[in-house]
Amino acid sequence: LTRPQVISIAYPLHNQQRHCSSAQMSRRRVGFCLSDKKRRQINLVAFAELCASHSVEVVEIDLSQPLESQGPFAVIVHKLSDVIVKAEYDSQSQQLLDNFQGYVSTHPHTVLLDPLPAMSQLLDRFASYRIMSQLQNSLRDWRISSPPYLEISTSDLSVIQQDVESKGLSFPLICKTRVAHGSCSHDMSLIFSMAGLSEAHPPCVLQSFVNHGAVLHKVFVVGEDHFTVERPSLKNFPPGPYERKTIFFNSHQVSKPESCSHLTALDEKVPRLPPPSGEAMVALVRELRAELGMALFGVDVIVNINTHTLTIIDINIFPGHWAILHFHLSLTDTLIQNDLQSSKSLYSAIFASMLHFHSYSISCSLSSSLPHQPHISVPLFQAMRECLSSSPPSSVTLSQYWTTRNWKSPRQHVLLLPLHPRLTSEL
Numbered sequence: 113l114t115r116p117q118v119i120s121i122a123y124p125l126h127n128q129q130r131h132c133s134s135a136q137m138s139r140r141r142v143g144f145c146l147s148d149k150k151r152r153q154i155n156l157v158a159f160a161e162l163c164a165s166h167s168v169e170v171v172e173i174d175l176s177q178p179l180e181s182q183g184p185f186a187v188i189v190h191k192l193s194d195v196i197v198k199a200e201y202d203s204q205s206q207q208l209l210d211n212f213q214g215y216v217s218t219h220p221h222t223v224l225l226d227p228l229p230a231m232s233q234l235l236d237r238f239a240s241y242r243i244m245s246q247l248q249n250s251l252r253d254w255r256i257s258s259p260p261y262l263e264i265s266t267s268d269l270s271v272i273q274q275d276v277e278s279k280g281l282s283f284p285l286i287c288k289t290r291v292a293h294g295s296c297s298h299d300m301s302l303i304f305s306m307a308g309l310s311e312a313h314p315p316c317v318l319q320s321f322v323n324h325g326a327v328l329h330k331v332f333v334v335g336e337d338h339f340t341v342e343r344p345s346l347k348n349f350p351p352g353p354y355e356r357k358t359i360f361f362n363s364h365q366v367s368k369p370e371s372c373s374h375l376t377a378l379d380e381k382v383p384r385l386p387p388p389s390g391e392a393m394v395a396l397v398r399e400l401r402a403e404l405g406m407a408l409f410g411v412d413v414i415v416n417i418n419t420h421t422l423t424i425i426d427i428n429i430f431p432g433h434w435a436i437l438h439f440h441l442s443l444t445d446t447l448i449q450n451d452l453q454s455s456k457s458l459y460s461a462i463f464a465s466m467l468h469f470h471s472y473s474i475s476c477s478l479s480s481s482l483p484h485q486p487h488i489s490v491p492l493f494q495a496m497r498e499c500l501s502s503s504p505p506s507s508v509t510l511s512q513y514w515t516t517r518n519w520k521s522p523r524q525h526v527l528l529l530p531l532h533p534r535l536t537s538e539l
């Protein structure tokens with residue numbers, strides 16, 4: 113296999129279009145309230161087409177207009193993180209949020225993915241780290257923990273130093289802003305000694321750094337479903353304290369699929385740890401879902417190289433979903449569970465129309481963790497990488513297609529999917 117052909121799969125569309133009255137139609141209306149970037153990322157246009165072919169109407173909510181005239185909605189899917197953070201200091205944003213919440217409160221049958229208070233707690237690392245730390249109690253049997261941390265609200269260095277000592281936090285420490293959303297929230301630092309704590313600027317959290325072999329496991333949760341991908345991550349550091357300049361970095365330089373940084377290149381050869389067990393991940397996701405009361409979130413997990421403990425380091429609201437088709441399937445499932453009165457057989461039709469939509473796609477059960485995926489051969493994988501170059505289709509982000517960084521023809525796009533039992537059975 114040197115140069116694989118790009119296969120055109122043109123599945124016949126299942127003609128399952130149902131004819132609904134307008135009243136039925138509005139019961140099947142799903143409102144989306146997302147940024148332009150997010151809309152592109154999840155390919156909302158394609159998703160709306162899919163839904164339309166099954167009599168589910170997707171509308172984009174205009175927050176500045178009364179929601180009453182845009183609804184009624186069976187489900188609202190949103191990521192209002194920007195608005196929630198801005199509402200702290202901006203009355204116009206607060207007004208938009210109040211209108212939105214007002215609509216939700218007066219329409220108890222509208223399912224909100226996800227509730228605003230649940231989301232708000234993830235925008236504040238003080239709150240989300242408390243949740244992570246409480247979770248340790250219920251997940252102890254699974255050897256799942258979160259690193260010890262400290263909330264910093266003062267700039268008094270001696271107070272910070274005392275707190276670090278009395279809490280027994282081990283160096284290096286990773287310093288993260290309290291606010292977990294927005295461009296500055298990804299700027300962090302690695303502090304190696306008590307003196308270095310002068311560079312921790314409140315409000316922030318100081319969290320013990322856990323050596324994990326530079327592998328991050330990103331778990332994406334969509335309703336009842338979850339899927340995991342591996343990402344680059346920070347390399348190991350010798351346990352401190354010791355004299356070393358504070359390292360400042362942006363989390364997106366080290367943990368995006370395409371990240372390539374000296375901070376993620378291991379200094380030593382260490383055996384690769386097996387990925388977290390499926391059962392432990394299921395337990396983690398189940399507990400988190402119940403604890404957060406959310407359907408669309410992500411959790412970042414690392415494996416401690418010394419104790420092999422699964423360590424939760426971050427929880428994200430509605431993160432960038434890596435495999436778009438997988439996401440559509442899972443989201444459809446979530447919408448169905450939330451009473452769109454559709455049957456599970458919708459899957460095959462949606463799957464077929466997705467294939468139709470991507471009629472110049474090869475769908476492969478392939479994930480970033482290639483060595484753990486016995487169903488695809490390394491030569492095929494390499495050949496696919498070589499064959500593709502030029503820019504990705506505008507509807508997708510680089511993250512979703514990270515393994516195909518070099519594209520040749522915009523019409524020949526390869527859809528790389530993680531192994532999904534439902535997809536394989538459909539195939």
Ligand SMILES: Nc1ncnc2c1ncn2[C@@H]1O[C@H](COP(=O)(O)OP(=O)(O)OP(=O)(O)O)[C@@H](O)[C@H]1O
Binds near residue numbers: 288425
């Ligand atoms: N306690 C820790 N021990 C070891 N590495 C850590 C720890 N916390 C964070 N990291 C590293 O720093 C990166 C960024 O951390 P974190 O996920 O908290 O940032 P973020 O900006 O909230 O990320 P996201 O883009 O997912 O929102 C992680 O991907 C990981 O490489």
Ligand SMILES: O=P(O)(O)O[C@H]1[C@H](O)[C@@H](O)[C@H](OP(=O)(O)O)[C@@H](OP(=O)(O)O)[C@H]1O
Binds near residue numbers: 431
């Ligand atoms: O695509 P991945 O690598 O999973 O990264 C996500 C981050 O983990 C999230 O923190 C981002 O959300 P915020 O923009 O709310 O920080 C999220 O932003 P998004 O809502 O724009 O997708 C992503 O950057």
